[in-house]
Amino acid sequence: MDIFRTSNEEDKEIFRKKIHSIDRMSQLATQWLPDNYANKRLNVFGKGEFEGLIASSLENRRQNILNYLNNFDENVLVLLSDWTVTDNIINSKFTEETEEQIGQKRYSQTIRLNEKLATQVPLFDSAYFSAFLRLLQIHPQDRYLKRIIRAILELLVGAFGQNLVSQLNEELFTQAPDEISVFDDLTGIFSLNYQGVGQTGMEIIIEEQPIEIDDTTEGITIFKELGRSILEDIYCQAMDYQSLIDSHFRYLYNPKAHWAKFSRIAIFLHTVQRYIIENVNIDAQRLKDGPGYYHDLIDLQEEFNLIAVGTTNYNNFVKQVIKGTSIEQTPVYHLNGSVNDYYDPYKNEILTIPSAIEEEGRILVPFMFTQSGVKPLTSVEMSRKYVELYDHFIDSDIISVIGYGFNSDDGHINGLFRSLVEKENKKLYIFHYKDSNETNTQIERYYQEKLRLNSTSNIKVFLMDKQRNVNDEIWFNSLVKELVMS
Structure with a gap:
């Protein structure tokens, strides 16, 4: 969400200069860009995109929202474990305000949602959400607190409402003759008005400091x-940002079709790049000396020959760490x-740190591969990276995975691992941060589902602590012992 709060004026100006530097007689200008492109207004993401973002999130990730709200107290405690003040301080402050303990009074018996939406609503039995409601009772004129509670309720009602709408659309007729098609024609006729759903929360986390x-x-x-932090946590976990990118990314290749969407996605990529560079801070001395996983790559050379490193991180820390060491020449993908990296959508070409000559007369955008941006995969440069890394994995005795979640958004990478396991019969050694009472078998099945594998036979999970120990x-x-055993 911080990226959407970041001012994009600097990025808009950079992109404006790129547009104005294009030779108006070039093929790029005459065949690809729209008429009078140099004088057209540059658009950026703003409030106008919020409604579509909320709609897509409630359609595609409503269960994520409901899971968060149904486990409200647990999620708040996780948030507080790394927050500005402790839960003990919050409890004492609440007692000062109400002369009650958090959770002493709850609203599960006094608030009921329409049973057509849901029969059980755990949120109203939540200690922390009840605390917010108690404070609003005491401070009924506090507009900010009221907006926070309304924002949470909007998400609750919106998610349950979308469940009901989806059920109606999918099961409008529970029984009808297959040979009469008119019944099929009436499916999907209900929709939810998203104008008043989720907007309050977006306004709070985008506009309020x-x-x-x-x-x-x-x-x-x-x-x-x-309350603001909780909303930000919900939106970060449950918002379907992929849909926002999906609806704009295609126009990166066709600015004539929709200049506003073309400029939005192009400028947004500049903003993302600048945000990562400026805000992903790391202690320079620690980056140099460690400890950390990248530094472990240097140490493991005593036992292994490191063939290649694949990373989904946008930053270049791994190369900075191994520079000047015995593994400096190890390829990092x-x-x-x-x-x-920069991307030329006109030529479908990727360039790394392009020179001024390479940039001249072109529209290049930062290349932080969005989950929806499939077309860059067809570029020769990107295809070669995947093929080379895949071949390196085939030649390896051990494929180790650390810090990668195998999320559905990274299906292009998951497919690479799936092929290694099922077609090449390679074994994946996955290091999983231990933060629960789950067994190795349960976690292996979890990764089996993530990768959509037929079995767990080629998955080996190691439970790891915060000190990077097993x-x-x-x-x-652990990998040394695995090699000895094999």
Whole structure:
């Protein structure tokens, strides 16, 4: 969400200069760009896209939203584990405001949602959401607190409402003759009006600045900031940003069709690149000396010959770490692009740190591969990266995976691993951060589902702690033992 809060004026100006530098007599200008392109207004993402974003999220990720709200207290406690003030401070501040403990009074018996939407609503039995409602009872005129509660309720009602609409559309006639097609023609006629759903929350997290708080801040202010942080957490986890990119990315190749969408996605990619460069901060000394997973690559050379590294990170930290070491020449493949890569949509070509001569007369956009941007995969440069990495994996004795979640958005990478497992009979050694009581078997089945594999036979999971250890030893020692056993 921070990217949408970031000012894009600087990026708009950069893109404007690129447009104005194009030779108006070139093929690019006369055949690809629209008439009078140099004087056309440049558009960026704003409030106008919020409604479509909310609609897509409720359609495609409504279960994520409901899961978050149904487990509201658990999610809030996870948020508080790394928050500005502790849950103990929040509890004491709440007691100062209400003379009650958080969770002492709940609303599950006094608030009921229409049973056509849902018969059970765990949110109203939540200790923390009930705390927000109690504070609003005490401070009924507090507009900010009211907006936060309304935003959460909008998401709740919207998600349940979309469930009902989808059910109606899919099961409008529970029984009808197959040979009479008119019944099929009536499916999908219901829709939800998203104009009043989710907009409040988007406005809060985009427009409202975080409130600085500490242990001395009054309780009502702490809860306002907590509410804003909860909304941001929900939107970060459940918003379908892929749909927003999907609806614009195609126009990166056809600016004549829709100049506004073309300029939005082009400028957005510049903003993403700048945000990553400026905000992904890391201590320079720690980057140099470690400890960290990238530094472990240097140490494991005593036991292994490192053939290749694939990464989905946009930054270039891994190359910075291994520079000047014995593995400096190890190829590193940025599978989703990087802050140093640029893309020419006109020629479907990828360039790494292009020179001024290479940039001249072209429209280049930063290449941070969006999950929806399939077409760049067809470029020779990107196809070669995947093929080369795949061949390196085939030649390897061990394929180790750390910090990659096998999410559905990265289907292009998941397919690579699936092929290695099922077609090449390679084994994946997955290092999984242990934060629950799940067994290795349960986690292996989890990754089997993620990768859509027929079995778990070629998956080996190691449970790892925050110190990068497996059974009190550095993680790659587990791989040494695996080689010995095999």
